[in-house]
Amino acid sequence: MRKLVMAEKDSLQLVTHHNHCGIAEALQFFGDRWSLLIIRNVLMGIDRFDALQEDLQISRNILTKRLNALESDGFLLKTPVKEGSKRHRYAPTEKSLALAPVLIAMIEWSQHWGDTSKSWSSVVDAKTGQAVKTKIVNQDGEEVTTSQMKINL
Amino acid sequence: MRKLVMAEKDSLQLVTHHNHCGIAEALQFFGDRWSLLIIRNVLMGIDRFDALQEDLQISRNILTKRLNALESDGFLLKTPVKEGSKRHRYAPTEKSLALAPVLIAMIEWSQHWGDTSKSWSSVVDAKTGQAVKTKIVNQDGEEVTTSQMKINL
16 A cells, blocks of 8 residues: 555635535436446446346345346436347446446556555557546646635535 | 336446456445435535434434444544544545546436436536547557457456
């Protein structure tokens, strides 16, 4: 583990506090430990009930509840495996695919801050096999560091 | 709300599945709805117990538990307000500041996918006041789309 250093003061600047917080909004959907892992799996093609249950080692009861909630909240679409089939798979929507930057940022964070004795998952450019990186940029594409940002909450 | 469209197939490609998943790791720390909101507040300078309690409308009991866990997991440092003071504040560490891309990606996601009738929080470049954007880039700084990525889980 790295040594813990206090972050610089004023690293994020709060401007106002009267908008709806997007962090709270996002957590409302997946602030429960399982939902984001289910979305991760469906995005990767682990998209049947039994496969999800086996991979996540989650009770069938909880998995059913979470899948129903994710479906009614528009993150997943339940579709027949083939036309007319009774078996189905869960397909990601554009709304859940749009969570990829959140998932990638989490993977990146764990590579830096997780237990360094473990081998961590990584996201790579399929073409080159090299790791990708999250970058925060302004409208001109220039990188913005956290100390240069303001949050309008 | 936008129309829900099924995401393209193979939008994320799974390669292997024998590393520790950084998403699961990250969720272990803040897959509980409150921890990430506490970190958000401390990053923004809402850093005293009472101010956190008031802002989050959380029971003192739960807040105490979450703060203790975040402190022992190295996300927060409890420091006296002034030298020798009995009153204290919670300061972010580099480990929690490194979560900024996760928080920003969540804010960005909510702007696109949250209820469009609401006014959502945003993150802006302090210099220009314009919104910042999360970009996934390869080693050469070129943007990589989700369909060009592979996850090594």
